[in-house]
Amino acid sequence: MAILHTVNKSPFERDALKACVRMASKGSSVLMIEDGVYGATKGTTASNMVTDAMKDVNFYVLSADLKARGVDESRLIEGIKVVNYSDFVNLTVENDKVQSWL
């Protein structure tokens, strides 16, 4: 069963992303929103965890929340897809369930 996981907290504030990545099974997707978008940036203490997980899990990041924080797309880990709200809705439809890591 494919699950969409949403993470809305920075990996430098809480362990939501870490817990999510540990639980996300092969073929599922993780969408980083709100402060969670910091987890999508490269060269941080969380980047390797994300890069390793990308073998099995699809990663997405919400463009509006990147812009709100002044995070340029050039700072993102390669392979993470930038999506808008319309894509967010489509991801919830394409997956069987939505799990929010708060």
Place this chain on the structure above:
Amino acid sequence: MKFGIQINEGPYTHEASTTALNFVKAALEAGHEIFRVFFYHDGVNNGTRYTTPPQDDRNIVAAWSELAAEHKLDLVVCVAAAQRRGIVDEGEQERNGKDGNNIADGFRISGLGQLIEAGIQSERLVVFGD
């Protein structure tokens, strides 16, 4: 597709209520149905019409009321969470002997069963919160 939305965070805590608003708007634009929006825990603070943010700030409560009017959304505030936080409608005012009420347009106060029903009736339940 039919969506249930759960909001656990107040309008000005972090960003969850705004994210939920944007998600609901995008879902409606795509032709999906919003079965219900359930405000739980501190999320009940989204339902007071006494909210008065500065004029250059987002009025999130008013945004929910307007969206509800436009799309006939069912905005439900959890009664137990509302009582704890002073969110009152006419019925609760009478029942608890309060001197007024503050529920915003388009919101109604009801029980947790409404969340369970939303979970059963909706094809996706999406939670926004803290």
